[in-house]
Amino acid sequence: MRFFNFADSNRATATGIKGLFLNNWPLKLLSLVFASILWVLVVGQKHDELSMLVPLGFKGIPEEMVMVGEAPKDIEVRISGPVVFIDALSPLDIIASIDLSTARSGNNTYRIEAEDIKTPRGIEVIKVRPSAVEIKMEGLIRKELPVKVKTKGEPLKGFEVKNVIIIPSAVRLLGREKDLRRIKRVYTQEVDISGISTPVIEEVFMDISGLKGVVGVEPESLDVQIEIGKIKKKIKKKKRSKGK
DSSP states (O other): OOOOOHHHHHHHHHHHHHHHHHTTHHHHHHHHHHHHHHHHHHHHSOEEEEEEEEEEEEEOOOTTEEEESOOOOEEEEEEEEEHHHHHTOOGGGSEEEEEOTTOOSEEEEEEOOGGGEEOOTTOEEEEEESSEEEEEEEEOEEEEEEEEOOEESOOSTTEEEEEEEEESSEEEEEEOHHHHTTOOOEEEOOEEOTTOOSOEEEEEEEEOTTOTTEEEEESSEEEEEEEEEEOOOOOOOOOOOTTO
């Protein structure tokens, strides 16, 4: 039977700790001295205050809602910190954002506290103006509409489009009710049929870029089949002369 030697274990632990401090000790000592000097410089540095216009962002917007009206784009943030840090600071280094995940339809008032502003280390937020903002939200609805394929160009001479098959033939738009009310149909992105003489079968994405107030479409793409065939020549019937 083997017995665990606590003395050997303690000696190994002590040796490991000793090696942790003594291995590469010149480099570690230099790093400690450098960090100490940097800390002294920062702590002893003269502090200053500065006001900056910072972009205001929004996050957590509920899927079934949209912001309406004019929301503030910037807020004034007054900060304090060592001069060396203040001089190197830009508005992009400060992040101000409001979480709208609890927003409801209508007017919502949000207070902006200093704790809500993210700043680089060593920079402190003293004051925020305005201290509160009002955000108007509006609920979204879905509306099903027929789809029309948008084509570009013409088939090869002597050929024409015989039929267009769209699967599915309708999509659902997501947007504000007053904006969706005026929309009667939705178009796909362009399908190029220039100079073709055979059928086209491809996946085509919807185009909602020009639809005001529309924030989404389901599905985003459709299967489109464009049938191409020869133009049938019309045969003119000869008129029979009377009396024959």
